[in-house]
Amino acid sequence: MFHDSVVVITGGAQGIGRGVALAxxxxxxxxVIADIDLDKGKQxxxxxxxxxxxxxxxxxxxxxxxDIVSLMKRTVNHFGKINILVNNAGTFQHASPYDLSMEDWNxxxxxxxSSVFFCSxxxxxxxxxxxxxxxxxxxxxxxxxxxxxxxxxxxxTKGGIVALTHALARSFGPDKITVNCISPGWIETGAxxxxxxxxxxxxxxxxxxxxxxxxxxxxYLTNPTNNFVTGTNLTIDGGMTKKMMxxx
Ligand code: NAD
Numbered sequence: 001m002f003h004d005s006v007v008v009i010t011g012g013a014q015g016i017g018r019g020v021a022l023a024x025x026x027x028x029x030x031x032v033i034a035d036i037d038l039d040k041g042k043q044x045x046x047x048x049x050x051x052x053x054x055x056x057x058x059x060x061x062x063x064x065x066x067d068i069v070s071l072m073k074r075t076v077n078h079f080g081k082i083n084i085l086v087n088n089a090g091t092f093q094h095a096s097p098y099d100l101s102m103e104d105w106n107x108x109x110x111x112x113x114s115s116v117f118f119c120s121x122x123x124x125x126x127x128x129x130x131x132x133x134x135x136x137x138x139x140x141x142x143x144x145x146x147x148x149x150x151x152x153x154x155x156x157t158k159g160g161i162v163a164l165t166h167a168l169a170r171s172f173g174p175d176k177i178t179v180n181c182i183s184p185g186w187i188e189t190g191a192x193x194x195x196x197x198x199x200x201x202x203x204x205x206x207x208x209x210x211x212x213x214x215x216x217x218x219x220y221l222t223n224p225t226n227n228f229v230t231g232t233n234l235t236i237d238g239g240m241t242k243k244m245m246x247x248x
Contacts, residue, residue, distance in 0.1 A: 006080075007021075008082055014044075019210070019212055032078075041058075092151075145241060180229060185241065
C-alpha cells in the first residue's frame, strides 16, 4: 500500500516516532527522519538502509521555521514528493504554574504546537500537487482531555493540536489532504519488560501501550483507501480515559 509513498516523520529517531518509521519502512515506504538528535538520527538512517528501506535523515529543530522549510525542500530534492507527514516530535516538562517562565512556556508551545502548524503548512504546499493529495497525522495526547498537576504547557499544546487538526482538515480538504491526530495514553518507549503487573492491569486492555500500537493507527489513518476519515482525534490508551476515576 505504501510502496510509492514518501513519509516524513518528525522526532523519528527514537520512541514512538522510531516505531512509526519502522512500520512505514516495512510497508515499503520511503522514510524521512527529521530529528534534532544528530547521532540517533544518523544511526537510525543506517539501520533503515540495512533493512532495505530508502531512508533519509535530516537534522531538524521543529521549533525553528527555517529548519522546517529546509526539511521539506531536502525531502523533495531527494525523493521528488511528499505523501504523508507524521507530526510526532514533542517535549514534556513538569512545572508548577506558579513558577513556569514565559521562556519555558514558549519553548513547549513552539516545539509541540507551532511545529505542527508550520510542518503541516510546508508539507501541504507540496502534497497539493499530488494527484491523490496526501495525509497528515499529529501526536496529541490523552492529556488534551485530562490532567495531572503541573502539566499546563504540555496540556495546552496537545489540546491545541486537537483543534488545529479539524481546522486544517477543513482548509486542506479541497486539496485532498486528510488531517487527523492521535491521542496516545501510556506508550512505553523504554524497557517494557521492567513494567510492573499493576502498570498493565490498570488498563482496560490489560497492558501498557507500545510504539507499534500507534504505528498501526498511523498506517490506518494515512492509507488512501481510508480518506473518508479526516479531522478526527483517535484515542489509543488501552481504555484509560473511559475508566471512572472516583476514589472509593
Ligand atoms: P521521546 O522523547 O521518546 O521522543 C521524542 C523525539 O522527538 C526524540 O527523538 C527527540 O530527539 C525529538 N525531538 C524533541 N524535540 C525536538 C525538536 N525541537 N525538533 C526535532 N525533534 C525533536 O517521545 P515519545 O514518548 O516517543 O513521544 C512522541 C510523541 O508522542 C510526542 O509528541 C509526545 O508528546 C506524544 N505522546 C507520547 C506518549 C507516551 O506515553 N510516550 C503519550 C502521549 C503523547
